[in-house]
Amino acid sequence: MAAALHVPVLVDRVVSLLAPALQRRGTVFVDATVGLGGHAEAVLAHCPDACLVGVDRDHHALDRVAGRLAGFSSRMTLVHAVYDQLPATLGELGLARVHGVLFDLGVSSMQLDQVERGFAYSQDAPLDMRMDTSSGTTAAEVVNTYSVDDLSRIFSRYGEERFARRIAAAIVRERATTPFVTSGQLVAVVRDAIPAAARRTGGNPAKRTFQALRIEVNDELSTLRRALPAAIDALAVGGRIVVLSYHSLEDRLTKQALVARASSSAPIGLPVVPAGHDPELRLLTRGAETADDQEVQRNPRAASVRMRAAERIREAA
Ligand SMILES: C[S@@+](CC[C@H](N)C(=O)[O-])C[C@H]1O[C@@H](n2cnc3c(N)ncnc32)[C@H](O)[C@@H]1O
The missing domain is CATH 1.10.150.170 (Putative methyltransferase TM0872, insert domain)
Incomplete structure (x- = not known):
């Protein structure tokens, strides 16, 4: 069966959160889970001066996205990596700082549709389930x-x-x-x-x-636990991170990672926050945002989404 095109979740909201950070020439957008490129395509279309670094651990996804986004090839680099290798990936590309990072967690429709990969419990297939x-x-x-x-x-x-x-x-x-x-x-x-x-x-x-x-x-939770702080560290001041989670364990890790950097690290009770202890991030979402009924009807994958986002407001100490 041909893989259905993956419908990106909360795509307009994701673009509106990332675009303000990606308007200047040479700004870098890391899609850490580029998948079939639905979100990446929308961001590139709205941010004509930004470049994409598209990461995925699945070779099949990268093959597909290279074709889909061929029109953007002059400002796109695709990398086969696990997203917790982001610091090394950016180092190899000579990028010290980035301006937008997106994590759209979990499996893509393509992975579910490729029966032989064994992700789907509804069809008999070899019991594999490796994204890579x-x-x-x-x-x-x-x-x-x-x-x-x-x-x-x-x-x-x-x-x-x-x-x-x-x-x-x-x-x-x-x-x-x-x-x-x-x-x-x-x-x-x-x-x-x-x-x-x-x-x-x-x-x-x-x-x-x-x-x-x-x-x-796929060691999904340990990988995410390492990846989120590294992605926050890579953000330039004004850079933004958006995370779409699909179950409570992912969302809990995301909330902890963002809230930790959006809070002062000074001991409680000091009259003045000492230098270097101010929050590094400003949260852009109130709690976790969800998809509305209309979107869930069009795209059942959106039913469980929890989206959180933040902006870097100062350099790390
Ligand atoms: C939900 S899909 C992303 C869909 C994409 N946003 C789109 O619009 O087409 C998640 C993708 O992330 C990839 N992925 C999951 N965990 C990963 C990890 N730890 N490192 C790199 N890629 C990962 C999967 O292989 C899959 O292609």
């Missing part, structure tokens, strides 16, 4: 080798799965005779491990297990 198919551990290796305790912890923490331990135990029992190869096999084991009453509610019972495995396989 050139390296790393597959979901099959995780379910075939992790202990019951480790699987249970992952399903509970990353999938908020109530029946994490039952599912983990069922997986370990099954693999003793039949190691996991396909997503269909895992879906069947998860379904059978869950009490019948719970199976009738809340959509596909394997949804949370698959989300948890994807987060583990």
